[in-house]
Amino acid sequence: MTATGTARISLSKAIGWTIAFVLLGTLLSVLIALGYALLAYGGLAAGVEGLRHTTPANVLAQGMAGVVAFGAATWAIGVRGAALTPADLRWRAGDEGRGAGWGLVGGALPAGLALALGALVGGAEWMPDGGTFGDWLGAVGVTSLVLAPAAFAEELMFRGVPLVLLAAAIGRWPAAVLLSAAFALAHLGNPGIGGLALLNIGLAGILLSAAFWAPGGLWTAFGVHLGWNATLAALDAPVSGLPFRIPFLDYDPGGPPWLTGGRFGPEGGLTATLALSLATAALALAVGRSSRQQFRTHKEQA
Secondary structure, eight states, X not given: OOSSSSOOOOHHHHHHHHHHHHHHHHHHHHHHHHHHHHHHHSSHHHHHHHTTSOOHHHHHHHHHHHHHHHHXXXXXXXXXXSOOOTTTTTSSOSOHHHHHHHHHHHHHHHHHHHHHHHHXXXXXXXXXXXXXXXXXXXXXXXXXXXXXXXXXXXXXXXXXXXXXXXXXXXXXXXXXXXXXXXXXXXXXXXXXXXXXXXHHHHHHHHHHHHHHTSTTTHHHHXXXXXXXXXXXXXXXXXXXXXXXXXXXXXXXXXXXXXHHOGGGOGGGSHHHHHHHHHHHHHHHHHHHHHHHHHHHHHHHHX
């Protein structure tokens, strides 16, 4: 039996491994990002300043740094230290490919709903912008590829080793709430963030935790994360306060900001609160139904 496959572990051990995981992953991520900055900008000071700009190259580089860093931390702390297996870590959870595909849909739908509600009740609208539909398709494809590493890195960091360990100590949903609060606080440096945006990012964390426990495991959570971010970006809306230049469409959030999110993007408004809450409830019910079915199947086989 593995450390967390079916057994509970002590809270102190779960917290200790989690702290070690976060510290190691963060340190490696910073070192890799600084290495990129030195190469890209020709000096440490210029590189640190350059990384403050949300360019596609910077987003991609920092996302890749996170994937490498927290992938290494997963192996060092999760696999070698805490003796977790790929099944424990939800790397192998059954239907990985299908989970990622359904995850993309499961992230795109609430993002689209939040935007649609903003248009319906808050006057958000899209206007023609320079470029063609072909330019838009190309930009959406490139932007999605740029966003993918960052989404995967955050899943490794918040829905990987820490969620598995803390869930084994205190249960799935308490662990999900705790780490979702940390997930929200990790976005405090995003431009224009406010209280409602923090709440919504925390709700998104709970949605992603539910996806992590769904069939497909980590890959489903990654799909939901990327589906949400890519849909907002594709429709020219900011993603957690970060704008992405998309040709052909120009998004106007309407208002008031507490309703539509304003320039922070839908995640800053009540429309996202409703969309994320509905998606989380639906997925939590589906996960609970799946868990009960698995329990009955195991009981019958025993």
